[in-house]
Amino acid sequence: MKEFLFFAKRLSRNKADYWLVDELIESLNENNIKSNVFLLDSRSEFPKGLSVHNGINVYSYPMGRGSLGKLSSLVIANLYFSIVMLGFFLKNKKIEALISFSIGSYFFLPSLLSKKVLHTRQSIFILWDFFPIHQVEVGAIPKSIERLLKFMEKLTISKFEVVGLMSEKNKDFFKRYFDLTCKKVIIPIWGCDGLINSRKGKWDNGKLNLIFGGQITKGRGIDELLTLGQRIDELGLPVNIDVYGAGTLKSYFKTESKKINSLNYKGLVSREEYGDLLNFYDVGLIITVPDVSIPTYPSKVIDYLRVGIPTLALIEDSTDFGEILEANNVGLYSLTNEIDEAIKNIERLFSMKNNGSILDYASSTKEFYNSTHNVKNISHKILALLGEELNVS
Incomplete structure (x- = not known):
């Protein structure tokens, strides 16, 4: 059995709360891959x-609290993981492949040492988040430290032979921003095998019912969501938007949304409960911050696809996400700052609900999910990338 090593910031003990890394490891395990995980445990789930x-060897170090606590834990964790890697070398433990995820510089030191210490045959860096430019542009971190953080992130990524990116425009942006010569491939974000169908039925309240789930934090389109709700109220449209999640802007959003009839803040629910609730909605809503490069x-599209509902996306003009939605007949999109265009899409979807044609999305969404975003296909793609070196069937 071949062994892989993962660098990860999240892993779950509870299958109902599985995340991307859990799903990928489980799928690779079905292909006779044994996993080792260096875990920077932000949720303190593991000892x-x-x-x-x-069956997974988890080498965990807990993430500290507060700015100073996080920084000190990052330094100590990087030293700890590097020592464990040295132990692999001394024990002649064969690690065939290394897989890491953005933000890469959380594992700065072990990434730099990996080739010299592990002698892996192949390594893949899966990039979901362009750090630090994304965080700077949405105001999450100060621009004054961008240069240092970019240097660290670029140096980290440069130690990997393959970089997986989510779309063609992601590939283009990566070339411009990081200017690295590593092999670049499309590895879309994924979801676990099987569809969310534990409960069925839609609310028959005479309205178009939308669901918005995720972090209620800066850079997540929260102000834009409030603007959309205000416009819906002004026009008197029969639209209901239920919002699930939590975060640093929860109190702000909860207060402001009470002034908007079309918005309903439902709080934080478990992953399992969220999956059940999705079945009752007509449309999944995605909003990103405008004017970013x-x-x-957005990863939340995965659950919308799995349950078979269309996505209504309000997105920045630098992405090809909306074009991908419409090309595969799984949703509609407009630019985030073009609220009236979003309203037209809402009216179109409401008309489709009334004539029943919105149900046609059920087959196209599930087909697109299974062909593009199912974790089984992703794990097979990763094994195929490694196959030239590993001869994994």
Whole structure:
């Protein structure tokens, strides 16, 4: 059995709360791959040090609290993971492949040492987030430290032979921003095998019912969501938007949304409950921040595709995400700052609900999900990338 090593910032003990890394590891395990994980444990789910979970060797170090606590834990964790890697070398432990994820510089030191210490045959960096430029543009971190953070991130990524990006515009942006010569391939964001169908039925309230789920934080389109709700109210449209999630802007959003009839803040629910609730909605809503240069590919679309509902996206003009939605007949899009265009799409979807044609999205969404975003296809693609070196069937 071949062994892979993952650098990860999140892993779950509970299958109902599985995340991207959990899903990928499970799928690779079905292909006879044994996994080792260096975990920077931000949720304190795993004991410090080595533990075994579902056959996975988890080397965990807890993330500290507060700015100073996080920084010190990052330094110590990088030293700890580097020492563990040295132990692999001394014990002649064969790690065939290394897989890491953005933000890469969380694992700065072990990434730099990996080739000399591990002698892996292949390594893949999967990039979901263009750090630090995305965080700077949405105001999450100060521009004064962008240069240093970019240097660290670029140096980290440069130690990987393959970089997986979510779309063609992501590939183009990567070339311009990081200017690295590594092999660049499309690896879309994924979801677990199987569809969310535990409960069925839609609310028959005479309205178009939309769901918005995710982090209620800066850079997540929260102000734009409020603007959309205000416009819906002004026009008197029969539209209901339920919002699930939590974050640093929760209190702000909760207060402001009470002034808007079309918006309803539902709070934070479990992953399992969220999956059940999705079945009752007509449309999944995605909103990104306007006027950013990076092309986003929002992960929340995965659950909308899995349950078979169309996506209504309000997105920045630098991305090809909306074009991908419409080309595959899985949703409609407009630019975030073009609210009237979004209203036209809402009216179109409401008309489709009334004549029943909105149900036609069910087959196209599930087909697109299974062909493009199913974790089984992603794991097979990763194994195919490694196959030239590993001869993994």
